[in-house]
Amino acid sequence: MKLRLRYSKLGKVRFVSHRDGARLWERALRRVSFPVAYTEGFTPRPKLSFGMALPTGAESVAEYIDIDLVVGVSIDLDDPTVIDGISDALPVGMDVQVIAERDPSRGSLQTEVTSTTWELAGPGIEPELLEPAAKQILAADELLVERERKGQRRIDDVRPLIRNLGPDSSGTRFVAELNTVGRALRPSELALAAFPGIDPVDVRVLRTHQWTDHDGERREVLSLPGVVTAPDESLSA
Amino acid sequence: MSSLWPQIEPLLPRVQKPARYIGCEDGMVWPEHGGGKVAWLLAYPDTYEVGLPNQGLQILYEILNERSDAVAERTYAPWPDLESELRRTGLPLFSVDTHRSAADFDILAFNLSAELVYTNVLNMIDLAGAPVRSCDRDDNDPFVIMGGHAAFNPEPLADFIDVAVLGEGEEVVGEITEIVHAWITKGRSDRRALLRRLARVPGVYVPSMYEVTYADRADGGQLLAVKPLHSDIPSTVDKRTVADLGDWPYPKSPLAPLTEVVHDRLSVEVFRGCTRGCRFCQAGMITRPVRERPAEQVRTMVAEGLRQTGYGEVSLTSLSTADFSEIEPVVRGVLADQEAAAPRGPDGAAIGCGTTINLPSLRVDAFTVGLAGEVNSGRRSGLTFAPEAGTWRLRTVINKLIVEEDLYGAVESAFEQGWTRMKLYFLIGLPTETDADTLAIAELAKNCVRIGKKYTSRASVTISIGGFVPKAHTPFQWFGQNTEAEFRRKIELLRDATRRAHGVNLKWHDAAASTAEGIASRGDRRVGRVIERVWHAGGTFQEWGEHFDLRLWTDAFAAEGLSLEWYAHRHRDSNEVLPWAHLTAGLHSDFLWDDWQAALAESGVEDCRWTPCYDCGVCTGYGIEHVVASPVAPAGGSQGTGQDLARGSEVPVHLTVKALDGAVPLAGSAGGFS
Structure with a gap:
């Protein structure tokens, strides 16, 4: 049985890095004796795989993990104690929201997810600036930002990475849907480009969705129970 | 709030x-x-x-x-x-x-x-x-x-x-x-x-309830006495010791952090104290007597701790874990408990990668390696031993009674069982050390690589060198620490001796940091002003190589008019009042002095768990006995019973206390230390 879980990462645990998060999951699953499959070989590792890394310091209500169970073992996904048990073994702020069987014909999280939605807030990201900033960037053919990676400074056109921008329904946060193909655009990089002069370190970042594209239809990887997720629902653009 | x-x-x-x-x-x-x-x-x-x-x-x-x-x-x-x-x-x-x-x-x-x-x-x-x-x-x-x-x-x-x-x-x-x-x-x-x-x-020691007197600067400025200010304040403060570790099964809820830490595994303490009697080892001297945790409690604490934390690895900690009386049954019991607790697959087999038991502070002998093999079924990358000194002569001085056959037996056994890398810990700057002792470290390492090459072409041995810093309440508390220059010279000797030795790597700790550590470990209250100055000058995280700066310390010494030489590098005499003389770990000061003299005479003492008492003072003083489950020494190696102390004696080296020019606590004052 192959599982996919959706979980949240909110509050103090937002400062736990992606790498440490993986270690936390291994410990949590061992605490509840979850029948996780292990790799063969000299140093067996649990078969867990994570999706797009969340930047350290960002929060999320849409994180995903794929877990392979030992062949021949299945668990009752309708049993609420399964979700609760794992959530209790995870630190405060990390809670499992959905657990589902994974279609083995589909790809990994890394290959399936084509875009992610973020909410940005903080000093300098003021309500009256949201709409104009979104319009200006969306109307432009290119958006040049200077980025540094591996010690090299270079100017990139990040406009193709931006799918949509706009205020959230409350009009206080900046919502961005960003493509994940190629060299990803960090939410903090976008914030600085959209609101020049801000200190990107002060920007609070929340990931709200991870989207897949199948036959032209865009869907949340796993939608929350009782919630109908319509793409672009919160975007005014 | x-x-x-x-x-x-x-x-x-x-x-x-x-x-x-x-x-x-x-x-x-x-x-x-x-x-x-x-x-x-x-x-x-x-x-x-x-x-x-x-x-x-x-x-x-x-x-x-x-x-x-x-x-x-x-x-x-x-x-x-x-x-x-x-x-x-x-x-x-x-x-x-x-x-x-x-x-x-x-x-x-x-x-x-x-x-x-x-x-x-x-x-x-x-x-x-x-x-x-x-x-x-x-x-x-x-x-x-x-x-x-x-x-x-x-x-x-x-x-x-x-x-x-x-x-x-x-x-x-x-x-x-x-x-x-x-x-x-x-x-x-x-x-x-x-x-x-x-x-x-x-x-409990309250420093402000004691008055410290020093000799005049003209007389050398030595410490004269530390005396209580009031009659109800004890003139000597004695350490606290719990009689039975079984009464204290803590931690019951071990902390498992959200980020990686240096020992990222469960730890369960199997005993406290050590009576091996290694003369350089402060921990072994100040934590006596030996008190073992009941074997059943160890098993329960491991099982509970692993269940609560989700760790897949546990360290059984102590100063010499292979000496735990019931180490073999405990190890087997822990592995059986974990096997029983693992989730089952459809075929009934346990799922997962099993539990790794980590045995730190291993003795140097083949028995120990066998034990390490039993608990470490997966990765066999590296194994660490601590012979501490290069020659048998020097090992009798420090009372680390490992004969070369023990080391080679352990190393052979380890390579045979699939380990490919060994790490050997040594101290330089030990009392009576000669260049022959230092160079013997390189020879030991080369011989170990030679043994390893019989089993794998990848065999390698890393020598890890630390500069010896004498500590309070040990027989070496009277010894003048080597200077930074002397440490560096010895490291250079070893670099030359290992340069062309294939498979031997050399690592060493910063000699300058050892000097600062030495000042602080045997300093008196006057050193406090030095520490305060180093802090004021921004000297935090001094144990981190990239932050350590010896100049901050030497500048502070100069500013306080104190002599680094006097505090760190001077041999002390039996009649000197040591700064910690009013504090005790239960060891008679004449026991420590006699053991220091025995060290200089190259005479070792056996482990008192299994041999007659040397009257160090701890058991009798506290009315606590060693708590060991077995009246006989553990299996393996000459460190248990059967050591032959007469072996390998060479020309004895004598250490004499000599006057050092200008070596007074207060630099620039007249008079000398004799």
Whole structure:
């Protein structure tokens, strides 16, 4: 049985890095004796795989993990104690929201997810600036930002990475849907480009969705129970 | 008082590794303050990664939080990036549990296992908002307590701490809590009266209740006496020792951190104390007698700890774990328990990668390697042994009684079982060491590689060299430490000797840091001003190579008019009053002196667990016996029974106490030490 879980990462645990998060999951699953499959070989590792890394310091209500169970073992996904048990073994702020069987014909999280939605807030990201900033960037053919990676400074056109921008329904946060193909655009990089002069370190970042594209239809990887997720629902653009 | 989290949170995106500061560990307590409870802030003056695994701190954290009259939270040294953010924003040191200000606590208790962190202690007191010198604190400031191995010579910190606690803390923290609780209930007035009351608690040393006298500068400025100021204050402070480790099965809820730390596994302490009698080893001397934890309790603590934390690895800790009487049955029992507890697949087989048992501080013999093989079914990358000295002669001096056959047997057995890399720990700068002893280290390593090549072409041996720093309450407390130049010369000798040796790697610790450690470990109260100057000059995190700067220390010595030579490199005589003479770990001072003389005569002593008593003073003094499950020595190696001390004796080297030019504590003064 192959599982996919959706979980949240909110509050103090937002400062736990992606790498440490993986270690936390291994410990949590061992605490509840979850029948996780292990790799063969000299140093067996649990078969867990994570999706797009969340930047350290960002929060999320849409994180995903794929877990392979030992062949021949299945668990009752309708049993609420399964979700609760794992959530209790995870630190405060990390809670499992959905657990589902994974279609083995589909790809990994890394290959399936084509875009992610973020909410940005903080000093300098003021309500009256949201709409104009979104319009200006969306109307432009290119958006040049200077980025540094591996010690090299270079100017990139990040406009193709931006799918949509706009205020959230409350009009206080900046919502961005960003493509994940190629060299990803960090939410903090976008914030600085959209609101020049801000200190990107002060920007609070929340990931709200991870989207897949199948036959032209865009869907949340796993939608929350009782919630109908319509793409672009919160975007005014 | 409330949480500072809303103010701290915006700083964390600006610092490295912010998960150090969030708490939220598995096993964390959510303490309820108030109601007259004594609030302890347990502080580890190094980074979270180093401090979190500390078992002493975790034990006291639980014991205090189980009490109805106390709460305990934890704090670790903020890295310089967060420190500068805190100072910039005017925020204090805070607890990681509920992010309370350090000022909200009644007691700031430091766990000190080594000396180079002393400047961090001052920095943390300052960040807590309290005056750094204890004499400047008033009734509203926290009491600063130090415990841990370094508390056995607390004199260099005497001006900054209110209280030092000697020995094991399990019982005494309760006694301190009760006294402080009564003081709080009566309205928190007259801090000095409270300190005087605390000074009467066994194991508690209050430096401000003692007067220190020194000889005149013209007479050399030596320490003359440390005497109590009042008749109700003890003239000698004795350490605390719990009689039965079985009564203290802590930690019951081990802390499992959210970020990687230095010992990222469960730890279960299997015994305390060690009577191997290695003369350089402070831990072995000050933690006697040997007290084993009942084997059944070890198994339960391992099973419970693994279940609660989800760790797949456990360390069975002690000063020499292969000496635990029931090590083999315990290891097998732990593995069986974990096999039984593992989830099952459809075929009924256990799922998972099993549990790794880690046995630190292994003895050097083939039995031990067999044990290590039993518990380590997976990866066999590296194995570490500590022969400590290159020749049998020098090993009889330091009483590390390993014959070469033991080492080669252990190494052969390890390569045979599939290990490919060995690490060998050695000390340089030991008493009576000659260049022949130093160079023999390279020969041992080469021979080990030769053995390994029979089994694998990848065989390699890493020599790890530390500079020996004499410590208080050991037979080597009278020995003058090697100079930095001498350490460097010996390292160069070894570099030359191993340069063309294929498969031998050489690593060494910074010789300059050893000098600073030596000053602090055997210093008197006058060294406190040096530490304060180093701290003022920005010298925090001195145990971190990239932050250590010996010039800060030599400049501070010069500014205080003190002689580094006198403190670090001078041999002491039997009639010298040592700065810790009024403190005791239960060892008779004549036992230590006789053992020092035996060392110079190259005479070893056997382990007193299985041989007649040498009357070191500990068991008789405390009325506590060694608690060992087996009356016979463990299997394997000449370190158990059957050692032949007559072997390998060479020309004895004598160590004489000589006058050193200008070597007086107060540089520039007249007179000499004789």
